[in-house]
Amino acid sequence: MADLIYEVHNHLARITLNRPKQLNCFSEEMIRLWTEALEDVRDNDDVYALLLSGNGKAFCAGGDVKAMAAGDGFFESHEDISSTALARKNSLWKGIQRIPLLLEEIDKPVVAKIHGAAVGAGLDMALMCDVRIAGESASMSESYFNAGIVPGDGGAYFLPRLVGRDKALDLFWTARTLKGKEAADMGLVTHCVPDAELDAFVEQYMEKLLAAPQQAMRLTKRAVVQGEQSSLRASLDLISSFMGIVTELDDYRQRTSALVAKMQRKAQ
Template sequence: MSELLFETTGGIATITLNRPDSGNAFTTEMLEAWERALRECIRDDAIRAVVLTGAGRIFCSGGDVKRMAKNAAGGQTAWERGQYLVDHVHRIPLTLQELDKPYIVAVNGAATGAGMDMALMGDLRFAAQSARFAESYIKVGFVAGDGGAWMLPRLVGTPKALEMLWLGDFVGAEEAERIGLVNKMVPDDQLMAHTMAVAERLANGPTVAIRLMKRMVRQGAQSSFPEALTYAAACVGVVSGTEDYREATAAFAEKRKPAFKGR
């Protein structure tokens, strides 16, 4: 059975981490398939929203600790350990930087270590009530090697991020929602229905405007306010020439629901 499942329907691509017996821990094969799936989402204009989740009762336990211990005992050098991250694990966050479509993470269970950090990479995160989160690297004497130490403070603030990174304790779904780690906590049996409803709403929306909004938010986080305004003006120029913009303004005037075409 494939370690990663990828399917598309109705403009929505769903990526499922599929090693439930191993807590959906990463393997090289899974990471490579994950990157290929993301590349397809970038390339295919028929895909307008992407959903990530995990199979079974765990979202993702991150790196395979048994493999890491074996590599350490086998004399793997510091260079080789770092290069594995660059060649495989880092490919996911770097590829996601190229994805300007909505990327929604449905956290169906425990998300620990790099598994939690992969959840943080979503534009939106919804958590099952039974989900829980832990930056568990410290438990094995390790550090966040995939961008978690960069992303987490931006979501929850530096003191809370350091608390999670230094102590490695679990944060439940309710607390995760309170501190802004996830957008919303929902009952376990409603997680995928809620997530897919949001994905469907986005997939059926004005695609160009949605993609430009994501680009604007990213650009704004790394630029001055005047630069952000300049970029916003350029985006307005682009979106005002789309069919969806003309349809939306006509629908507003006619007091009806717009029928977007994604162009």
């Protein structure tokens, strides 16, 4: 079977990493299929939300360390690119670094379901998502120093924005492992639930997103992301434009009418 499974059903897109024997560590095929799937999520109006998960015992073990040690590829290609630093840089740019750049273009909600190990770049793939839901026994580690490398996929950008600079550096420098609850307490994951409840919790969460006012949800995400990089005045200008747009939509009229009717019933 393919190293990654991409499906869309009832407006929900699912990306499932599918190398269970290798704990879903990356392959050239996986990265290629991943980028193609994200392009479809971005462009397909039938997709309302995206769920990322892994098959087998782990979410994702990150890069293929055996391939890297053999000089047989650096995430993007299995060609012999070990001769120059520039070739390795370009391999990252053409390969795994396309994923965070594509995610930045997606206004739809992206949720990661984390079970088992989420290690190195595997953890960073979850950090790039909007929301992370982890099981209590999930193990998360920024393990790059164990292999003597740096977080080349975007982890150095995403992690400090979630947990702060000091905690991010601590996690990179020590390569220590966090379990689900500690990761949630730190802000690394959004929700931590008992392992037995993880699947049901995530499915219910996705159902809420699918039932939400879609355009308002996408514009809110865009406003939050752009607001992180802009001034207050620019942020307020943007959100006032979005308010003008959403109040012209059927979602606004139907939902406000329903709220008024509900208030009237309670008053009777």
